[in-house]
Amino acid sequence: MTRSFEKKMIVGAAAGALLALGSVGTASAEVDTVKMAQQFGLLYVPLHVVMENGLIEKHSKAMGMKAPNIKMFKISGGANINKALLAGTIDFGAHGVGPMLKLWGKSKGRFKGAITMADMPLKLNSNDPNVKTVDDYLTVKDHKIATPAAKVSIQAVTLQMFTANKWNDPNKLDHLVVSMKHPIALAALLSGGQTVKSHFATLPYSYQELKSGKVHNVITSYDIMGGQHSVLTMSVADKFAQDNPKTYAAVTSAYTEAFAWIKANPEAAAKIFIKYTKSKMDPADVIALLKDKSEIEFSEIPKHTMKYGNFLAGIGDIPQPKSWKDYYMPNNHGYNGS
Known part of the structure; x- marks a missing residue:
């Protein structure tokens, strides 16, 4: 063996x-x-x-x-x-x-x-001070949201569920969502100055982002789904x-x-x-x-x-x-x- x-x-x-x-x-x-x-x-x-x-x-x-x-x-x-x-x-x-x-x-x-x-609570984190809630994504400029696979990953689908419930449009924020590996998205948020300013992250990346003090949480999948x-x-x-x-x-x-x-x-x-x-x-x-x-x-x-x-x-x-x-x-x- x-x-x-x-x-x-x-x-x-x-x-x-x-x-x-x-x-x-x-x-x-x-x-x-x-x-x-x-x-x-x-x-x-x-x-x-x-x-x-x-x-x-x-x-x-x-x-x-x-x-x-x-x-x-x-x-x-x-x-x-x-x-x-x-x-x-x-x-x-x-x-x-x-x-x-x-x-x-x-x-x-x-x-x-x-x-x-x-x-696990998937955490939508951002280093953009202008983004405090999901609503703020409607007016962002030069801002992308990293997920492991746009339109397919559980993060992308969870975000679509939120926008469908809030605005009756599952694709409302799809233009902001990009595919990116978690480690690369983490690096983008911590370094700053990148187009990717949000990351729908899993552990340990969500933890590392928030612990840095450079990033804040916008919403979690547990918030969107109503629990675990x-x-x-x-x-x-x-x-x-x-x-x-x-x-x-x-x-x-x-x-x-x-x-x-x-x-x-x-x-x-x-x-x-x-x-x-x-x-x-x-x-x-x-x-x-x-x-x-x-x-x-x-x-x-x-x-x-x-x-x-x-x-x-x-x-x-x-x-x-x-x-x-x-x-x-x-x-x-x-x-x-x-």
């Missing part, structure tokens, strides 16, 4: 997942390599823990399988994650709820959520899960274990995050964020994803889902999700 962590820009219990797929398959018929993709930020600590602690290998061996090779790619933006999934470049892709739904719709249900991963909601999910092709039921079960079980491990071991999880990202953050700050459920909570239970589903269906981007279970794999259907 070999593992690799490659930087390229380009759930439920195991038995429950196997039963949900309706097949147990045979080890010899399954893939020998699992390709996964993450993006940037603290949301992806579970992927680091899964790699560091060999959890997919552990659960594979527990089911009598040979441990697969694990490859982890780093891809920026939900749109690019979706492209990689559709092209078969990766098997599992971690992306926001918005991109998950758009992939489900575009693929006519061939791709679905394998597991929900995290809740799922932000990050991991999608997979239904065909992959059907063809590789034990591997699929090992992967989802590995992440469920990772969530519990992070909650029980925030100090060790912080060290792993710093190791895998080469972050210069103070470890004490990373530990504090991981311990604060109001900032981030790793959870496999879908929360308020149908708000996104109903919105995207309402503007014609996806078919209308009858339930959140429509766009999640069967191993999730026993949760009290939404």
Whole structure:
């Protein structure tokens, strides 16, 4: 067994997942390599823990399988994650709820959520003293809002939901939204003098921006959504899960274990995050964020994803889902999700 962590820009219990797929398959018929993709930020600590602690290998061996090779790619933006999934470049892709739904719709249900991963308040921050509320974006000049993927990322979709509710126009601020990697957007806000003066950020970038004293918060996704909601999910092709039921079960079980491990071991999880990202953050700050459920909570239970589903269906981007279970794999259907 070999593992690799490659930087390229380009759930439920195991038995429950196997039963949900309706097949147990045979080890010899399954893939020998699992390709996964993450993006940037603290949301992806579970992927680091899964790699560091060999959890997919552990659960594979527990089911009598040979441990697969694990490859982890780093891809920026939900749109690019979706492209990689559709092209078969990766098997599992971690992306926001918005991109998950758009992939489900575009693929006519061939791709679905394998597991929900995290809740986090996305924070729309700005270094522009003239922007105190979202209304102020109507009159800004030489001002762009950075998101990981314009029109596709969960940040972009959340902003569209706000403008649709406030001005009955989901595209009201789309002309201001640009695609930019989180680290680059952070640098733009902290340096100043750039066209990008706002950043709809995730941790740790939102924390670093606000801690600098140069940046202030305009609004959060928890404000817009009316409370805590799922932000990050991991999608997979239904065909992959059907063809590789034990591997699929090992992967989802590995992440469920990772969530519990992070909650029980925030100090060790912080060290792993710093190791895998080469972050210069103070470890004490990373530990504090991981311990604060109001900032981030790793959870496999879908929360308020149908708000996104109903919105995207309402503007014609996806078919209308009858339930959140429509766009999640069967191993999730026993949760009290939404």
